[in-house]
Amino acid sequence: MTPEEKIERIKYNVDEVVTDEELTELIKTNPSPKVYVGYEPSGRIHMGHVLTVNKLLDCQKAGCEVTVLLADVHAYLNKKGTFEEVRKIADYNKRCFIALGLSEENTKFVLGSDYQLGQEYMINVLQMAKSVTLNRATRSMDEVGRAMDNPMVSQLVYPIMQAIDIALLDVDIAVGGTDQRKIHMLAREHLPELGFKKPICIHTPIISGFDGNKMSSSNDNFISVDDTAEDVAHKIKKAYCQQGDIENNPIMELFKYHIFPRYESITIEKPEKFGGNETYDSYTDLETAFADGKIHPMDLKNACTKYLNEILDPVRAVLL
Ligand code: TYR
Secondary structure (H helix, E strand, O other), rough: OOOHHHHHHHHOOOOOEEHHHHHHHHHHHOOOEEEEEEEEEOOOHHHHHHHHHHHHHHHHHHHEEEEEEEOOHHHHOOOOOOEEEEEHHHHHHHHHHHHOOOOOEEEEEEEEOOOOOOHHHHHHHHHHOOOOOHHHHHOOOOOOOOOOOOHHHHHHHHHHHHHHHHHOOOEEEEEEHHHHHHHHHHHHHHHHHHOOOOOOEEEEEOOOOOOEEOOOOOOOOEOOOOHHHEEEEHHHOOOOOOOOOOOOOOHHHHHHHHHHHOOOOOEEEEOHHHOEEEEEEOOOHHHHHHHOOOOHHHHHHHHHHHHHHHHHHHHHHHHO
């Protein structure tokens, strides 16, 4: 791949790159930049998580070295369970990520508690804590913290630790959903004061769950990688998908972020009397056709179920 092709691949389907110029410079000067995503261990790995996994796969194709942080300490600080509970889930999550294509040969998996409890880490956290206001730390957790109407001190240590992760894992690029933006900005601002480089940050979209809210483990509105084929069919059938509406349409989002990245073209099967099957070569073509009312929501949903199950079949096979 040429540097231009790598950049195109890395930027495909993302919301934002901070900054474009820095990314271009990095890709032109470094053939194997380091990229990471951190995940709080979660009982269910859902299609929202998979969006960042897709981005890590893009980065691997573009020659990047990928680290996945299984952020057990962060989950603990953010009220997600006891230490033992989150650690156990981290193991399961690692299996899910491997099943999704992040092979162990090409991906470094790091458990937070394996390095975050050491002295070097702690000294850096404390040093950054001296220059981050309570207000800034709280705001950075707006979209990440659980029950932030009454934040615990642990949840204010959290974003500082996330910034120190970026430094001590020595990554060039931090990837995360757009909900990570404020923490990433904190890291960009404060890491140089501690003598670390400013990370490039890439933000992927937050996809909608079937109730129209952010897809999230706490909202119970997701398709998870270990759902059965029947679960997937059932959830898609119930999902909001108004004829012609392409805004906040969870089905269209599944096509955009999960199906088109894996297929050259997709076919919507339609009864002969309504014109027969239609093939679309790009998401844009599909979107235009749906917006123009040329595809019935039911036909769209049936196709979505078929492709998503094709994608998830091999993942389930490994997990079972
Ligand atoms: N903040 C991330 C989330 O919302 C988890 C995370 C934790 C990411 C530590 C990176 C990191 O270094 O799930």
